[in-house]
Amino acid sequence: AAMVKETIRVYARVKPLGRRQQAGIYSVDDDEKSLSSLEIIVPRDLADGFVNNKRESYKFKFQKIFDQEAKQDVVFDNIAKPVAECVLAGYNGTIFAYGQTGSGKTFTITGGAERYSDRGIIPRTLSYIFDQLQKDSSKVYTTHVSYLEIYNECGYDLLNPRHEASRLEDLPKVTIMEDPDQNIHLKNLSLQQATNEEEALNLLFLGDTNRMIAETPMNQASSRSHCIFTIHISSKEPGSATIRRSKLHLVDLAGSERVAKTGVGGHLLTEAKYINLSLHYLEQVIIALAEKNRSHIPYRNSMMTSVLRDSLGGNCMTTMIATLSIDRRNIEESISTCRFAQRVALIKNEAILNEEIDPTLMIVKLKKEIQELKDELVLVTGKQRTSELSQEELLQLDELIETFLEDNDPNSTLDVGADMRKIKYCFIHLKLMNDSKISDKKLLLQHNSEEKDTNKEVGEEELKKLKELLQQRDNEINILVNMLKKEKKRAQEALFQLNSASAGSTVLEQSLCVNLEEGQSPASSFSLKEAKDFSSSVHRLPFLSRQTEGKMSLGCQEAFEVFKQDHADSITIEDNKELLKQRFAEAKCLGEKLNEVRSKINHLKGEITQRHIQRAVLAVSSPSEELNTLDPVEEQLRTQIEEEKKSYKIMFNRLKGLKVEIEHLQLLMEKAKMKLQKDFEVWWSEEAQNLQQEKPEMVSSSNIMTVYPQLRKPSQHLSINSFSETTRVSPSEDPAGKNNSITSSNPISKTRTPASSSTSIPLTGDSQADADILAFMKARQNILQKKG
Ligand code: ADP
Ligand code: MG
DSSP states (O other): OOEEEEEOEEEEEEOOOGGGOOTTSEEEEOOSSSOEEEEEEOOHHHHTTSSSTTOOEEEEEESEEEOTTOOHHHHIIIIIHHHHHHHHTTOOEEEEEEOSTTSSHHHHHTBOSSOGGGBOHHHHHHHHHHHHHHHOTTSEEEEEEEEEEEETTEEEETTOTTTTTSOGGGSOOBEEEEOTTOOEEEETOOOEEOOSHHHHHHHHHHHHHHHHHHOOTTTOHHHHOEEEEEEEEEEEOTTOOEEEEEEEEEEEOOOOOEEEOTTOSSOTTSOEEESSHHHHHHHHHHHHHHSTTOOOOOGGGSHHHHHTGGGTTSSSEEEEEEEEOOSGGGHHHHHHHHHHHHHHTTOEEEEEOOEEEOHHHHHHHHHHHHHHHHHHHHHHHOSOOOSSOOHHHHHHHHHHHHHHHHOOOTTOOOOOOSOHHHHHHHHHHHHHHHHHHHHHHHHHHHHHHHHHHTOHHHHHHHHHHHHHHHHHHHHHHHHHHHHHHHHHHHHSSOGGGHHHHTTSOOHHHHHHHHHHHHOOOGGGOOOHHHHHHOOTTSOOOOOSTTOOTTOHHHHHHHHHHHHHHHOHHHHHHHHHHHHHHHHHHHHHHHHHHHHHHHHHHHHHHHHHHHHHHHHHHHHHHSOOGGGGSOOHHHHHHHHHHHHHHHHHHHHHHHHHHHHHHHHHHHHHHHHHHHHHHHHHHHHHHHHHHHHHHHOSOOOSTHHHHHHOGGGOSOGGGOOHHHHHHHHOSOGGGOTTSOOSTTTOOOHHHHHOOOOOGGGOSOOOSOHHHHHHHHHHHHHHHHHHHHHO
């Protein structure tokens, strides 16, 4: 983004002193070309009181000095207009007035109450901005204003409709919020839209009135409070997705007067304390900013410095007006004001063009582009194209494809012309033909197997297979029921409800279902590979509720999910994921910064070129000695480029380091995942083996009882507690594979007595799940009775 880097411009304005005019207290040396200087001469009698009474005059440099007779329009033209122009161009701007009470801050910023010609910077700026906006029809502008008063470290919305009716203390306080990018947001400060100058002026007036009403002799709000009137402008070119946003703060600060330390002889020019604490913090911020290599700037100390954070040393074109009321009594305050101004003049700001892309606008723009391209296509081809091919065209294509397929010549081609729609259609057509061929083959195979079915031998084999399968399923169901209960306790939600959760099924889930349906013959059973491929990002699948044979591998998936949650390594994975995310964000941020610096460098290079051209032109039009010498501006630009290059290099190296770290983290995560899968495989097969060993024959459901003591409990009283006791030992931590309550040393599970056979089915207490399990058991018994 374009950037303007320059120091804060500092102006001085001396208030007319009327009849009390005293000559010889100050003098202005107004140099048209360079900075102007203001000399304050300390009268002899006063100078005697100075600690250092050798100095009798003080000189200060200003961008320009507006002496007593300077009128408001001149002040506006010189100070505010250039800032307003920047704001219109998309940069942030700030103008603040600083000086003791009565020196003319309010007069300068807002204006005098009597004459129209006394209008100050705010009304003139509003007028100027709306004028410009109206003239510029190339963009669409939106303007808002806000008016904030800070009094005693509390913020108040001067445009709050309730303001008129209530006392300052009763209004909701405006508070500062900082987002993760350290941008400041103000809560409870209203942004009022102003579509024209009149509306904006009404708002200014409303705020000023509110400020006045709130003021009492007790709180002296006007001298002790800071007022920030802000004009917010956003603009975009029609058809563009880029929005520019800028803000102009017009700030009337509290009186800068100080209290001298008492007890020190000759207090003049000794360090005096601000009456207003936030001005003290403002000064600290400014001192910090003026110091080179200072990394911490104490913005947070006061509300005012927080609000003006961007305006001081940040993304803003900032201007200060030092208001002076230089009479005998005010010499000390005037010198302090000028000293403060000199410090401010050292601060550099970096104003960046505030552009952002609006995604909805981007879509509109792209759609338009597509339409334009389509139109262009029509022009080029001379044919109107709709998104769909006509019936006639389709027929033509079908013919073409057919002749192409039938053509035995290996050199034959299918030429449909440069039309994506036709090309796509051909591919789809061919795919469909291919698919139907495959299904033909399948039909043929099925037919064959039906023939075999009549064979009795095969029938018996089938029976044996089915029995085996059944046993395997029994194993599975028991492992799974265990896990289900455990899961239930942890999540406090029935796993079976996940049926509904999977409604918004993901692509992955769909692909999994397809796998299963097309899947291997039932006998090949649940495959661990599938569990492997199944990552946590995949939706939970409906489990058991729609259970049929052949889908058991779903259970295995589910088991893996639960296992994973229980596994110590999964925490590491999650932690690493978090860390990775962070690193990615950092890398992204760095990358953006790098781009910024690169464009900065390019910009500087552009400036040098510009400079060359200018000098070349000058050399031709008015040759002079000077032009043959080195250009100091160019030299400066070059050193600037060098500096930017240095910071580029540093950032680049940091990014490189980050990349290494990210790759490392990714590897670690990959490793942890693999380990998790392996552990699961081991555990799953061990679990299955245990079940096989411990129940050599599994004829009736009542047998389950003796084999799985941890399930022996009346269904409704199924002790979740004791259950989790027996299974808390992580499977992976149980290398012997004896994680079964029979061998478990857990006293609770040992003391558990077998329940009656009527409760032998391992129910979960969840009605849906229990129904599923019961149905499964019944089906199992039926099969056993028939075939066994
Ligand atoms: P501050 O806001 O710094 O306390 P004000 O702006 O209220 O000071 O000014 C104090 C008084 O001086 C007001 O009556 C104001 O109208 C008058 N004043 C200030 N500056 C000028 C000026 N340049 N020309 C004429 N009157 C001025
Ligand atoms: Mg004032």
